[in-house]
Amino acid sequence: MAEKILIYYTGTIGDTIIAFPAFQMIRQTYPSAHITLLSALQGRFSATEALLKPTDYVDEFLSYTLPKHRWMRILMAGKLICKLRLSHFDELVYLARDDDRERRKRDKIFFARAGIRVFHGIDQYVSTSVNVAQRMIDTLAADGVGFPHTVEDYGNFQLTEAEKQKAGQWFDALNIPPGSIPVVYGMGGKSRNGKWPVAKHREVLRHLARRDHFFPLFFGDDTSKAEEEQMIRELRCGARAASQGFDLRESIAAMMHCKLYVGHDTGTMHMAAAAGLPCVGIFSARNPVGKWYPPGKNHVFLRHHCECEECEVPVCSFDPARCIDLITPDEVCDAAKKVIISLH
Numbered sequence: 001m002a003e004k005i006l007i008y009y010t011g012t013i014g015d016t017i018i019a020f021p022a023f024q025m026i027r028q029t030y031p032s033a034h035i036t037l038l039s040a041l042q043g044r045f046s047a048t049e050a051l052l053k054p055t056d057y058v059d060e061f062l063s064y065t066l067p068k069h070r071w072m073r074i075l076m077a078g079k080l081i082c083k084l085r086l087s088h089f090d091e092l093v094y095l096a097r098d099d100d101r102e103r104r105k106r107d108k109i110f111f112a113r114a115g116i117r118v119f120h121g122i123d124q125y126v127s128t129s130v131n132v133a134q135r136m137i138d139t140l141a142a143d144g145v146g147f148p149h150t151v152e153d154y155g156n157f158q159l160t161e162a163e164k165q166k167a168g169q170w171f172d173a174l175n176i177p178p179g180s181i182p183v184v185y186g187m188g189g190k191s192r193n194g195k196w197p198v199a200k201h202r203e204v205l206r207h208l209a210r211r212d213h214f215f216p217l218f219f220g221d222d223t224s225k226a227e228e229e230q231m232i233r234e235l236r237c238g239a240r241a242a243s244q245g246f247d248l249r250e251s252i253a254a255m256m257h258c259k260l261y262v263g264h265d266t267g268t269m270h271m272a273a274a275a276g277l278p279c280v281g282i283f284s285a286r287n288p289v290g291k292w293y294p295p296g297k298n299h300v301f302l303r304h305h306c307e308c309e310e311c312e313v314p315v316c317s318f319d320p321a322r323c324i325d326l327i328t329p330d331e332v333c334d335a336a337k338k339v340i341i342s343l344h
Contacts, residue, residue, distance in 0.1 A: 002090035005033045006116065007058070008107070009095040010040040012190075013047045013248060013267030014292070017274050019095055020154045021295075022136040023057040025146035026093055036060040036087070047267075050248050055158040077110065084114035093145060094122035097132050101125075120145045130288045133295060151295045154274040159253050167253035170244050176215050180237075181340060183208070184255050184272045185216040186263025187231075188224030193286050193313070193321045194265050198227055202234070203329040204262070208336060209235045217241055217258060219251050219268050259343065262336050270294055278343070280335045285309035285323035286316070298342055300335040302327050 037058045049061045120143045127138035133151045141148040187201045208214035216238040218228040232238040261272035261279040273294035283303040304326035
């Protein structure tokens with residue numbers, strides 16, 4: 001049995017949550033191994049480390065940055081190869097979100113130069129499913145890591161009692177009116193293609209808050225702060241969890257006190273799914289149907305077909321993207337109400 005395992009994976013908040021079933025399967029396959037995760041830093045923050053560090057899925061974290069200049073990248077790669085060689089890893093587990101064969105081939109050469117001789121998940125990308133979380137599991141299982149199975153949820157995040165207590169105290173202090181329904185609402189996100197117009201969000205929130213007694217809780221970062229605070233002022237209800245200084249895991253713990261998620265396809269949606277909430281997801285048609293859908297029951301994914309669907313372009317020439325703009329506020333309100341009714 002291998003004693004030192006290196007996992008290579010880099011991702012944002014949502015990407016990391018999607019990979020949690022794979023991290024858990026790797027630990028189950030190597031229960032006594034020392035597992036190290038190598039990932040690229042995105043800015044100064046590593047969502048992967050922030051979400052995984054308190055768990056027993058990974059024992060050690062290594063990170064690197066990608067310099068802008070080519071010769072600096074070559075120097076960085078050389079230093080990283082030396083560092084990995086000194087660690088004497090037995091095997092590499094490679095987690096990929098897409099079938100980029102050239103990248104996998106290039107990465108295999110890199111890790112071979114670092115002295116690794118046994119590879120998993122890098123020579124093939126196997127799956128009959130389009131869903132990214134399922135594809136990771138299928139690819140690893142086909143390469144000897146774990147067993148094939150259907151991803152039904154994001155698994156155990158091993159939230160600590162301290163994380164749960166902090167989240168619970170905040171939620172209790174909100175004094176949400178009796179009969180109100182606490183809902184995680186996501187109107188932020190980094191992808192312009194995946195953003196629904198603010199005016200439509202306003203219509204949905206007004207309807208759900210005033211007619212159906214939904215109490216919106218916002219977990220967005222600073223990019224959506226102004227819009228979220230404006231909504232809270234207009235509705236005269238709701239709260240921003242980000243103002244409490246919650247980290248990612250504490251935010252998931254806080255979401256566990258809510259009833260459902262409504263909003264964009266973002267990291268917040270995957271956090272809500274990790275908290276066990278049913279999600280009403282507002283999706284563009286940029287990606288294949290189901291690629292980024294979270295596992296779980298009672299979800300409703302709103303997505304419209306259009307002639308340019310599955311374009312996978314970084315930035316749509318339309319603002320907002322035509323496909324997501326086809327979704328109406330009535331569709332979102334009806335979906336949210338149906339999900340709540342189904343929970344009773």
